[in-house]
Amino acid sequence: MIHHPRRRARGIAVAAALVATALTLTACGPDIGTAGGSTASTRLQAPDTDQPEGEITIWDRSGDLFKVFDGVIADFNKKYPKITVHHEAVDINAKLQNTLITGTDVPDGVFLDDALVSSYADHLWDLSDVLKPYVKDIAPQKIDANTVDGGIYGVPYDLNPGLLYYNATALKAAGIDPTGIRTYDDLLSAARAYQKAKPGAKPIHLEQGAFLGQLQLEMYASQLGTSLADAKGTLRLDSPEYKQILTFLDTVQKEGLGTRAEYLGQSDIAELEAGNEVFYPWAIWFSFAPQQLLPKTAGDWRAMELPAWKDGGARSGAMGGSSFVLPKDGKNSQLAWLFYKFLMYDKAGYSAVWGPNDVYPEGLNTSIPAYLPAAESSKPLFRPVPALGDQDLWKVATEAGAQIPAGTAIPSWWNGSTDYLGADLQRMFDGDLTPEQVIEKAGSDIQSNLIDRQ
Incomplete structure (x- = not known):
């Protein structure tokens, strides 16, 4: 059985229990500057070659979404054959904080609840520069949710209208x-x-x-x-x-x-x-x-x-939402950006995430993309839902999502x-x-x- 939304609720609740320690993260961590002091050196830049090579470690929660993202890696490697993706199922809420504090075995990319991005911002790359070509086409609420003191610290994933x-x-x-x-x-x-x-x-x-x-x-x-x-x-x-x-x-x-x-x-x-x-x-x-x-x-x-x-x-x-963040101490953050860029802004990537697959035969119908060109009401990525009387939930959700005010x-x-x-x-x-x-x-x-x- 697929339990994505219930797991999301439990995961967010666990995150809430961790907030007291998360608030101290910047005080305990290395002196790497503050979100408010974002400079060119704290803003991630894209690789300067079309076919970079290397290895990246990506953390996601175990379960159905992990399987969905895992299934997209083969498509990613068709475009970037020289990048090896180590995809790990991790209890992010339990492990991320200490990992960022110690700076040991830091992943290159992490799936994170929007509600936690600001708590970790001092340890994350400001993605303003790499996201610049896409910002105007991302749901404003998601950009705002990931913005801290003018910097953007997450690659917006889903929109939850x-x-x-x-x-x-x-x-x-x-x-x-x-x-x-x-x-x-x-x-x-x-x-x-x-x-x-x-x-x-x-x-x-x-x-x-x-x-x-x-x-x-x-x-x-x-x-x-x-x-x-x-x-x-x-x-x-x-x-x-x-x-x-x-x-x-x-x-x-x-x-x-x-x-x-x-x-x-x-x-x-x-x-x-x-x-x-x-x-x-x-x-x-x-x-x-x-x-x-x-x-x-x-x-x-x-x-x-x-x-x-x-x-x-x-x-x-x-109501809720998640994004992808890139820790500064990751070894290959630029390559991790290419992975998330493919997932969210490449048609082959986002079609594989939300379209029919082995995990979701009708497609991933518990969210819609935050990237507006991928969330066009007339171009559904997932199919009508039989349990909703074959209703076109894609159309309902994308038209509703387009009305969400900026935040x-x-x-x-x-x-x-x-x-x-x-x-x-x-x-x-x-x-x-x-x-x-x-x-x-x-x-x-x-x-x-x-x-x-x-």
């Missing part, structure tokens, strides 16, 4: 037309109507995990063109946008319209299969669920753009903030805090315990 997954069969039986859901007020109205038709149902998913709950909160904020911190790392939780989002979530909970469960945990799956939970606002990677975990309702589910917060507003926001760099303290904002969001669902109190309490705790201590 938020979508509204819904049980089309259950809604039709209840006489509800999902195409009428254009705003979050419309979603509330549809949920009330469904609950009236099916008493006892709690139609909208409410995330019970603190980390994923905050990640989903940031998806909603992304739609509104904001995020937890601005480009300078200044906290901006106390805003009309966050109050609007939290008020919506509080309404869902207070009116009993939400199934509160951990993402694809046992209770979540049970309610989805029973037709009690029929609306799931989540990243594209929820597509995994009907394909692998929902045999009873497989084929009943569909995806659409998220509702807008107001008429005419963006119909999607970013900001993810601050190094973001993962640690889930101990406060993520936890207080759950306390709001418990009825212990109001939206205003979440903003005040979590904001104060993040400022004093994370930001002021940097």
Whole structure:
């Protein structure tokens, strides 16, 4: 079975637990300059020959994506036959920090969650120069997520547009037309109507995990063109946008319209299969669920753009994501850049990543490329999804992804903030805090315990 999205959630959660030590990485590491002091010597340059030779070590997480990337190496070697790729499955969250600190056996390239890039930036190459020909064609949100003090420290991999997954069969039986859901007020109205038709149902998913709950909160904020911190790392939780989002979530909970469960945990799956939970606002990677975990309702589910917060507003926001980073102490960083350049910006490369393969027979349909020429809605890389009633998820996701507003760099303290904002969001669902109190309490705790201590 393929468990990519669930593994991603677990991997990000592990990363969150490591943030306290990650924040000290630059203080413990060698004196190699700071991201803010990026100079020509800290910006990676491309090789000066068309056929360079050498060996590179690439770290990826074990599992399905490792197998996908591994399968592309043969295609890469058709273009660069003199570069040998040593592809290693590694527990990156456990191993990367100490490796960068000691400078021993440092890999040339690493797959890394966007939320961790800024924590490691002092140990990474600034990729501004090699990415310059491609920046205008990369989703702005992904460039912003990898930017620290003007430097770009990751090769953007995936775009994870938020979508509204819904049980089309259950809604039709209840006489509800999902195409009428254009705003979050419309979603509330549809949920009330469904609950009236099916008493006892709690139609909208409410995330019970603190980390994923905050990640989903940031998806909603992304739609509104904001995020937890601005480009300078200044906290901006106390805003009309966050109050609007939290008020919506509080309404869902207070009116009993939400199934509160951990993402694809046992209770979540049970309610989805029973037709009690029929609306799931989540990243594209929820597509995994009907394909692998929902045999009873497989084929009943569909995806659409998220509702807008107001008429005419963006119909999607970013939820999570990963990039490829190149450590400065890697022996052959220039050659590793060619590998990632092939994966992301060469048609042969990105077609092999997202197209049908031995791991994903229909193609990799749990994300879309961050490179816009590869994410054209009219040129699908993966096929329609049978578990979504043969829906063209590619078209839905790429059109939604094109609406994601530009964002900001993810601050190094973001993962640690889930101990406060993520936890207080759950306390709001418990009825212990109001939206205003979440903003005040979590904001104060993040400022004093994370930001002021940097």
